[in-house]
Amino acid sequence: MPAVKMTVNGKKVSGNVEGRTLLVQFLREHLGLTGTHVGCDTSQCGACTVHVNGRAMKSCTLLALHVEGAEVLTIEGLATGDKLHPMQEAFREHHALQCGFCTPGMVMSAIGIVNDHKELDEKTIRHQLEGNICRCTGYHNIVEAIGAAHKTMRG
Amino acid sequence: MYDFNYQRASSVADATTKHKAAEDARFLAGGMTLLPVLKQRLDQPSDVVDLADVKDLVGISEENGAIVIKAMTKHHDVEHSDLVKSKIPALAELAGTIGDPMVRNRGTIGGSLANSDPAASYPSAVLAMNATIHTDQRTIAADDFFQGMFTTALEPGELITKVSFPIPTKAGYKHFPNPASRFPIVGAFVAQTKDGTRVAITGAGPCAFRVPEFEKALGSAFDPAKIKDVKVSADGLNTDIHASAEYRAHLINVMARRAMGG
Structure with missing residues (x-):
């Protein structure tokens, strides 16, 4: 089986995978990083969102070999010890989750949205969240949390 | 997904050589269509030739x-x-x-x-x-x-x-998104070019197509009023659970006018 190397949450990792092994399978099954979820497995729900070289992407629709040598950031790589990332803190503060299944992908997408936008209004947040599905919250508090985190992160 | 032999190409020439040498290869660009197709087992290539390293394609x-x-x-x-x-x-x-x-x-x-x-x-x-x-x-x-x-x-x-x-003198794009997938049910791109104003539609037929009736009415103008009463036939347009051919024909006119600011 081909070997693959990448950096995940700042640590160099490697493994042997099949050509068809998805990035999300490599993260969850080879590295035990089960914070990244598989919701639909059809690139619609966004629960599997991680960052590859600083860009939000759906890890269920990427081959592990496709991101050879890349820097990957998952939900596990956000907090520093007990100190939450500002986006995680905003999700907690604004009660932006209920069951929590979509949350890892929501948080990773949300950070991508803040990174991509100097200015951010509610309409833009809602448009940019089109790739993430939540069936509990009705989105309202997620939108609030992203707006609040934008202020903290962009200061 | 069936397994395949994964290969990375270093250049355009390397990619086409690898593709040719393989039994039944597919190029992998972003993979946003190819991977869902493979996951559904709608295709079973022997080899996938990844273009991610071909820097002169960016x-x-x-x-x-x-x-x-x-x-x-x-x-x-x-x-x-x-x-x-x-x-x-x-x-x-x-x-x-x-x-x-x-x-x-x-x-x-x-x-x-x-x-x-x-x-x-x-x-x-x-x-x-x-x-x-x-x-x-x-x-x-x-x-x-x-x-x-x-x-x-x-x-x-x-x-x-x-x-x-x-580069066109003027251009506009408007689409009517499917409420769930956000793909265009009908999308219209209108461009004022040196050869006249061209109107192209996506989402409505088997593939993107131009609308000669609109282009004739527009000439070289970029004016939604000129096509307001120009009807498009529903013959050959797509019908599915999201929209009938007749509705798509109606949307073609609406989206083309909106693309011109109407």
Whole structure:
């Protein structure tokens, strides 16, 4: 089986995978990083969102070999010890989750949205969240949390 | 997904050589269509040739009055390109409506065009602006490129390298998104070019197509009032659970007028 190397949450990792092994399978099954979820497995729900070289992407629709040598950031790589990332803190503060299944992908997408936008209004947040599905919250508090985190992160 | 032999190409020549040597290979660009197709076992290639390392397939430039976008350029980079935003703002706007941010961070213009999905957005821009598609072997005019559902003029193993869009005087894109998938139920790109105003539609038929009735009524004008009463036939248009052919025919007129600010 081909070997693959990448950096995940700042640590160099490697493994042997099949050509068809998805990035999300490599993260969850080879590295035990089960914070990244598989919701639909059809690139619609966004629960599997991680960052590859600083860009939000759906890890269920990427081959592990496709991101050879890349820097990957998952939900596990956000907090520093007990100190939450500002986006995680905003999700907690604004009660932006209920069951929590979509949350890892929501948080990773949300950070991508803040990174991509100097200015951010509610309409833009809602448009940019089109790739993430939540069936509990009705989105309202997620939108609030992203707006609040934008202020903290962009200061 | 059935397993396959994964190969990485280092250049265009390396990619086409690897493709040719394999029994039944597919090029992998962003993978936003190929991977879902493989996951559903709708295709079973012997080899996948990944273009991720082919650096000379990425970039946007202005050359001789045209915006040239290389095949592996991501939708996100077209959406946020200062050059595209200043020269063909409608094209940047179109790129920003494709899929969602994660898809735009991965999906490529070359992949989208090679696939010719009936509801893909880019084909309407390529047709309306009379763009030229460059491959490793030749150049193909937009009018000759799209041939049917998931069917293009590309030969097996032929690789799109770049697309050249002559800068139009004016252009606009508007689409009516499917409420769930956000794919265009109907999308209209209208461009005022040196050869007259061209109107191209996506989402409504087997592949993107021009609307001669609208183009005749418009001449070289960019004026929604000129097509207000021009009807489009529903013959041959798509009917599915989202919209009937008749509704799509109606939307073609509405979206084309909105693309011109009407």
